[in-house]
Amino acid sequence: MKKKLLKQLKIAIVISTFVFSTVLTGCAELQSLLPGAKQEATEVLSYRTLDKIKESGKINIGVLSNDAVVEKADIEGLNYGYDEYLAKRLAEDLGVDVNLVPCDPSKRLDYLNKGTVDIMLANYTVTEERSELVDFSLPFKKVSLGLLSPTDHVVSKLSRADKEAPLILVKGTRAEEYMEENFPNVELKKYNNNKEVLAALEKNKKASWLEDAITVIGYSINNDNYVVSKISIGDPEVIAPAVAKGNSSLLQWLDEEMKKLGEEKFFHKAYDETIGKVLGKDYEDALVIEADPYEAKD
Numbered sequence: 001m002k003k004k005l006l007k008q009l010k011i012a013i014v015i016s017t018f019v020f021s022t023v024l025t026g027c028a029e030l031q032s033l034l035p036g037a038k039q040e041a042t043e044v045l046s047y048r049t050l051d052k053i054k055e056s057g058k059i060n061i062g063v064l065s066n067d068a069v070v071e072k073a074d075i076e077g078l079n080y081g082y083d084e085y086l087a088k089r090l091a092e093d094l095g096v097d098v099n100l101v102p103c104d105p106s107k108r109l110d111y112l113n114k115g116t117v118d119i120m121l122a123n124y125t126v127t128e129e130r131s132e133l134v135d136f137s138l139p140f141k142k143v144s145l146g147l148l149s150p151t152d153h154v155v156s157k158l159s160r161a162d163k164e165a166p167l168i169l170v171k172g173t174r175a176e177e178y179m180e181e182n183f184p185n186v187e188l189k190k191y192n193n194n195k196e197v198l199a200a201l202e203k204n205k206k207a208s209w210l211e212d213a214i215t216v217i218g219y220s221i222n223n224d225n226y227v228v229s230k231i232s233i234g235d236p237e238v239i240a241p242a243v244a245k246g247n248s249s250l251l252q253w254l255d256e257e258m259k260k261l262g263e264e265k266f267f268h269k270a271y272d273e274t275i276g277k278v279l280g281k282d283y284e285d286a287l288v289i290e291a292d293p294y295e296a297k298d
Contacts, residue, residue, distance in 0.1 A: 046115040047244035050253050053118055058097045061087040062117040065102035065193055082274040083121040086140065086241075089266065090119065093257055104193045106172030109133060112244045119254065120242045123212065125174040127237070135251050138258040138291040139238035140267045145175055146213030147230040148220060153206045154229045158183050165206035168197055175210040178234050201226075214287060218278050238289060262291030 053059050063083045084100060091098030101117050108124060111117045112134055125143055126136050149155045153165055158179070168189040169175040179188060189207070191197050194215070201207055205225075209216060213231050220226045241258070243250050261267065267288045276284060 046113055047247045047250075048115060048118055049247065050249040053096060053250070054094070056096070058099055059091050059094060059119065060099045060101050060117045061090065062101050062103045062108060062111050062120040062122045063087060064122045065104050082141075082270055083123065085270045085274055086267075087119075087121060089261070090241075090254075090257060093260075094253070104172070105170050106192060108172065108242075112242060115244070118243065118247075118250060123239055124242050125237050126240050127174070127177070129177075130242075133245060134242040135245055135247065136240040136242050137251060137254040138262070139240040139289050140258065140262075140291055141239040142236055142287055142289055143174070143239050144213045144231070144236045145178060145210060145233035146216040146228050147233065148209040148211070148216035148226050149229040150205055150208070151225055151227050153208075154227060155208045156229050158210070158230075158233070159186060163187065165208065166204065167210055168200050168207050169210045170194060170197060173211070174237065175212075179210065182234075214275065214279065214283060217283070218275075221278065258291035262289075265290060267291070 048056070063081070087098055087100060101111065103111050103117070103120075103122055105122065108120050108122055109130075112120050120134070123143075124130075124136075126139065130136075147155065147158065155165065155167075158167065166189045167179070167186060168191065169179070170193060171190045176188070176190065179186060189200065191200060194211075197209060197211075201209060208229070209219075210233075213228070213233075216228050217231075220228050241254055243254065267290050268284065271284050271288050275287070
């Protein structure tokens with residue numbers, strides 16, 4: 001009889017322990033869903049800290065994947081652009097090798113979140129929405145949108161695009177965001193990169209292209225069949241390097257580095273060695289920012 005009672009008692013203890021632990025687990029799971037709940041410290045980070053990058057001896061920096069029309073200039077036979085010029089200097093000052101990672105504009109956020117790149121350049125325009133998803137350093141370039149049209153079919157109003165003469169742009173760019181914010185009813189033709197856009201322009205001679213003004217200006221310089229029909233669309237904005245949200249050690253180093261480069265007028269030199277070879281001096285002062293945090297707020 002005693003053995004039977006003891007066996008029943010053990011079973012009851014096991015059941016009680018299971019129920020109690022299940023309740024605790026459920027409470028913990030419920031608590032984790034509440035606003036402001038702390039996440040487990042074991043959560044895997046997708047980015048590399050400054051120390052990890054130094055330990056590896058290499059930094060991964062995102063640059064545009066396409067043949068960027070203006071961003072590239074031939075230097076000693078190399079396809080070498082403005083962002084690449086900056087990327088190489090960042091790696092040099094950090095004391096590591098650089099791995100340039102080509103990426104389409106639509107993949108920039110994914111590449112940062114997944115840790116594919118440590119720093120994203122790739123002509124990344126600073127916006128309020130993007131600042132909630134990534135951490136931007138100090139700016140080094142001003143930017144506005146421009147509209148490129150065929151000389152025999154000039155379009156000056158973004159709202160006049162139609163199926164016969166479509167407005168084309170690259171996915172994930174400021175051009176796409178601007179159209180969605182201001183002209184949501186205009187039908188757009190969207191492509192992954194500038195290379196696809198250029199193919200679309202060849203196919204449809206009436207199409208217009210909305211893009212970074214400097215890019216379309218550069219394209220028009222080399223193509224007599226096109227003209228920049230509208231420039232400085234929307235408010236002027238700035239471009240800055242970005243790191244994954246929360247990567248404070250890398251951001252702090254990058255901020256100090258950008259200040260130092262600004263003091264030595266590095267970005268004017270970068271312009272002269274890359275974009276300036278295509279556009280000349282006319283646009284330099286309108287484009288270049290020497291990593292000035294106050295100028296970025298203007």
